[in-house]
Amino acid sequence: MTESPTPDLELTDGAPRLNIVALDDDADFREYVRGLLEAEGNEVRVVATPEEFFSACQERLPDVALLDIKMGKHSGEAVLEELRERWPRLCVIVVTGYPSMQTMRTTFKQDVFDYLAKPFSLDELRAVLAQAAATYDLGVTPQAKLRGRLGREIRLARTAQGWTLKELSEESGVSISQLSSIERGAHLPSLESLLAVAHALEATPSDWLKAAGF
Numbered sequence: 001m002t003e004s005p006t007p008d009l010e011l012t013d014g015a016p017r018l019n020i021v022a023l024d025d026d027a028d029f030r031e032y033v034r035g036l037l038e039a040e041g042n043e044v045r046v047v048a049t050p051e052e053f054f055s056a057c058q059e060r061l062p063d064v065a066l067l068d069i070k071m072g073k074h075s076g077e078a079v080l081e082e083l084r085e086r087w088p089r090l091c092v093i094v095v096t097g098y099p100s101m102q103t104m105r106t107t108f109k110q111d112v113f114d115y116l117a118k119p120f121s122l123d124e125l126r127a128v129l130a131q132a133a134a135t136y137d138l139g140v141t142p143q144a145k146l147r148g149r150l151g152r153e154i155r156l157a158r159t160a161q162g163w164t165l166k167e168l169s170e171e172s173g174v175s176i177s178q179l180s181s182i183e184r185g186a187h188l189p190s191l192e193s194l195l196a197v198a199h200a201l202e203a204t205p206s207d208w209l210k211a212a213g214f
Helices: 027-039 050-059 076-086 101-108 122-136 142-161 165-172 176-183 191-200 205-211
Strands: 019-023 043-047 064-068 091-096 114-117
Touching (some): 019 027, 019 050, 050 064, 050 076, 064 076, 076 091, 091 122, 114 122, 142 205, 165 176, 165 191, 191 205
Parallel strands (some): 019 043, 019 064, 064 091, 091 114
């Protein structure tokens, strides 16, 4: 049976598309950030107040929150504290034009992923978003995550047996090319192929899925 690739949200250059909400009280900076991020293929929502920020996150939780920590009458620290109470695993990148060691220490205690000081370049922004995407598996569909993690579990089981792809192919009846594609995370195995591979390796498919986080 031929395995069919499953589309995901990754761009052809390997950079994922991200859903981003940016909170900043500076209108010019909001438009600057929107332009940078949308040009990179991301979905961007920019907001001016904490109320708008929480409403946007409640409507659709983003992959990344860009949070201005110094906003005049609004406290970025208070927003971060409430954000952590509501969505403790959300990736947060703090942005400020007034960096200080005390601010950095305070924000990092609240599990901030990284810190950008204004003005920052597109390359700096791109780099920190790429690191966040890799760390949090952002911008990738559940199908893509499953492909990668299941492929890894099968490869680990095969190498634990000391088998080559050819030997697994002979035992399972699944072609070498299909096995290679599955292990690389390029394709999901069909149910028939998954059961055949698991039987050959004397493994339980549900254990692989559990280990893959599903």
